[in-house]
Amino acid sequence: MYLTKEEEQILNGEAGETLRQAIEILVALGDIYGADRLIPIKSAQIAGVSYKTMGDAGLEWISDLQGKVKVPSILNPAGMDLEAWERLRISPDFAEKQKSIIQAYKKLGIRCECTCTPYALEDFDVGYGDHLAWSESSAVSYANSVIGARTNREGGPSALSAALLGKTANYGFHLDENRVPEVSIDVECSLQKSDYGALGYVAGKLVGSKVPIFRLKSIPEADELKALGAAMAASGAVALYHVNGVTPEACKLDFAETAEKITIERNQIDEVYESRRKAGEEPELITIGCPHCSAAELKMAAELLEGKTVSKEFWIFTSRELAKRYPEYIRIIEKSGAKVVCDTCMVVSPATNSYSCVMVNSGKAFAYVPGMCGAKAVYGDMETCVEEAVGRTQKKAGGFH
Ligand code: F3S
Numbered sequence: 001m002y003l004t005k006e007e008e009q010i011l012n013g014e015a016g017e018t019l020r021q022a023i024e025i026l027v028a029l030g031d032i033y034g035a036d037r038l039i040p041i042k043s044a045q046i047a048g049v050s051y052k053t054m055g056d057a058g059l060e061w062i063s064d065l066q067g068k069v070k071v072p073s074i075l076n077p078a079g080m081d082l083e084a085w086e087r088l089r090i091s092p093d094f095a096e097k098q099k100s101i102i103q104a105y106k107k108l109g110i111r112c113e114c115t116c117t118p119y120a121l122e123d124f125d126v127g128y129g130d131h132l133a134w135s136e137s138s139a140v141s142y143a144n145s146v147i148g149a150r151t152n153r154e155g156g157p158s159a160l161s162a163a164l165l166g167k168t169a170n171y172g173f174h175l176d177e178n179r180v181p182e183v184s185i186d187v188e189c190s191l192q193k194s195d196y197g198a199l200g201y202v203a204g205k206l207v208g209s210k211v212p213i214f215r216l217k218s219i220p221e222a223d224e225l226k227a228l229g230a231a232m233a234a235s236g237a238v239a240l241y242h243v244n245g246v247t248p249e250a251c252k253l254d255f256a257e258t259a260e261k262i263t264i265e266r267n268q269i270d271e272v273y274e275s276r277r278k279a280g281e282e283p284e285l286i287t288i289g290c291p292h293c294s295a296a297e298l299k300m301a302a303e304l305l306e307g308k309t310v311s312k313e314f315w316i317f318t319s320r321e322l323a324k325r326y327p328e329y330i331r332i333i334e335k336s337g338a339k340v341v342c343d344t345c346m347v348v349s350p351a352t353n354s355y356s357c358v359m360v361n362s363g364k365a366f367a368y369v370p371g372m373c374g375a376k377a378v379y380g381d382m383e384t385c386v387e388e389a390v391g392r393t394q395k396k397a398g399g400f401h
Contacts, residue, residue, distance in 0.1 A: 001030045001169070002037045010165070018066045022161035029158055030169030039170045042149075043072045043126060044163035045118050045134035046110065048156025050079035050348035051097040059101050062160075068109035070166030074124060075105055076136045077292075077317075078114045079350060082343045088315070088351035110163065114343040115319035117226070117292040119147060122321070128248055131174055133162030137239070138291045138364060141229030144240040146222065148248035150174045153239045173240055179249060181213035181242055184258045189266040190217040194381035196224040197363035198272035199264065200231025201379075204367075206262055209237040213255060215244045223294050230291050231363025272366070276359075276378045283359035283378055286310075286389040287346040289317030290362035295326055297382070298340075302329040304386040305336040313355075314338035314389035317345045338389065347372050361385050 003011065011027065013020040026038060048054055054062075079098050080090045090098075106112050111124075116136045118124045126132065126143060132151040134140050135158070143149040152172040154162065162168040172178055185203055203212060212232075220228065220243065232238035242250035288301065293316060301316055316333060320342040323330050330340045346352045346365055352373040359378050360366050369377040380388065 001027060001035050003027070007038060016066060019164060022164045025158055025161040026165065026167065026169050030171060033169070033171035035169035035171040037170055038165070038167040039131055039174065040166060041071055041133045041162055041168050042130040043074070043118075043124065043132055043134075044069065044159050045074050045076065045132070045136060045139055046105070046156055046159045046163060047076040047135040049075045049077065049101060049105070049114055050344070051094055051101055052079045052348055052350045054101060056097075059097060059104065062101065062104040065104070065108060065164075067164060069163040071163060072124065073110045073163040074118045075102075075110060075112055075114045076116055076139075077345045077348050078102060078343050079348055080344050081341050082112075082114070083320075087339060088341065088349060090349070090351060094350060108164070113320060115292050115321075116345070117142075117294070117319060119143065120292070120294055120319065120322065131168065133159045133168040135159040137233035138226065138230030140239050141233045141241070142226055142291075144173055144179075145229055145242065145247050146225045150179075153233075153237075178211075179240060180211065181255050181258050182210040183207050183212050183260040183262060184215065185212050186215045186261070186263045187217065188263060189269070191220070191224075191269070192218065193224065194227070194361050194379075195269055196220055197227040197231045197361065197366070198269045198379065199363075200228040201235045201272050201363035201366055202264055202268045204232035204234065204236030204238055204363075206264075207232070207236055207238060209239070210260075211240050211242070212238065213242040213244060213250060213258065216246075219246060223296055226291055226294070227363060231367065234364040234367035272363070272379050275366070276380055276384075279357055279376050279378045281357040281376060283357045283388055284312065285352065285355040285357075286312055286314045286359045286385045287317065287352070287365065288361050288382060288385055289315075290345055290347065290360065290365040292345070293318040293322070295322060298322065298326055298329040298333070300382060301338075301386070302332040304383060305338060305390075306332050308336050308386070308390045310337040310389040311391045312389050314385075315346060316340050318342060336390070359385055359388050
């Protein structure tokens with residue numbers, strides 16, 4: 001791999017130990033994956049923030065790093081709401097460790113808004129063709145597929161290394177030839193809302209890490225693409241997908257027919273919803289917001305909850321910036337007894353571990369909750385999640401304003 005004179009000096013430790021370690025990680029990855037050089041990045045998104053997944057070893061490593069990041073950099077969800085951690089009964093010990101992790105990242109100049117939807121923030125600019133080093137799998141999928149930016153699915157340490165250097169190794173999804181569809185997926189039925197998360201869950205299992213191109217009978221909106229990509233990244237390892245006539249590269253580029261073709265039918269999608277019946281257990285906790293809720297999703301939750309009272313724990317995850325931007329939605333949601341929780345999510349927070357059955361409206365959470373939280377997961381659309389939380393007989397009392 002070619003290195004400039006300045007990069008050679010960094011690798012020799014002439015710019016300090018932190019940058020030496022950072023470039024060593026990037027050069028090692030570049031050598032493994034055949035990168036020709038390092039390229040500048042526009043931003044970094046760093047996973048490995050929750051104390052639940054990092055533990056003391058991760059905290060110690062980050063605390064030892066020195067210097068400042070060279071590009072706008074932001075964190076993935078942490079293990080708790082940083083301003084109201086007591087609400088989900090996080091232990092004081094966990095909270096202390098989590099705060100130390102956030103402080104260590106802050107010291108490096110990283111923005112401590114903890115979200116997996118940085119593209120939804122007003123001042124975190126990302127556009128078509130931008131090279132990035134993002135690490136949360138749903139954010140990677142959205143950036144590559146829906147925005148047309150270019151990022152590999154970085155690990156936490158490599159995204160942090162890229163942030164500190166302002167560069168990443170030029171391989172994988174940074175290169176045109178790796179962005180070409182490898183398998184086409186025809187979906188034989190029209191889809192709405194949470195069907196896209198269920199479709200992603202099914203498709204990810206079928207395609208693994210290949211780049212699929214979908215031919216759909218309906219036109220998905222941004223939140224539906226977000227759900228589709230998040231689920232495929234979790235049940236499989238899809239970091240880039242295209243949708244014919246919808247996503248930017250599928251619209252701009254003339255992709256050849258793929259040799260491999262798959263068809264997905266309605267009954268395969270319906271099977272994901274069957275999880276509710278198959279669980280043989282009532283959900284004790286209902287969660288939405290994986291990936292973090294958009295403004296439209298908060299609005300929908302507020303409309304569905306207005307005038308109702310929940311009878312089960314109901315957590316709605318979003319970024320702190322969106323929660324601040326839409327106080328009216330938050331007020332209506334919280335009046336019902338549901339909790340709007342920022343900076344964290346149902347998967348990376350230890351709070352979910354004390355429930356045995358969790359209802360989700362996300363294909364990604366459906367894939368991850370059993371392994372990461374030790375709970376059964378059942379899948380339903382947002383309306384069903386609200387019905388489950390309020391009790392199925394309670395009717396809406398008022399209109400939404
Ligand atoms: Fe985001 Fe957590 Fe889901 S990081 S994509 S809400 S698992």
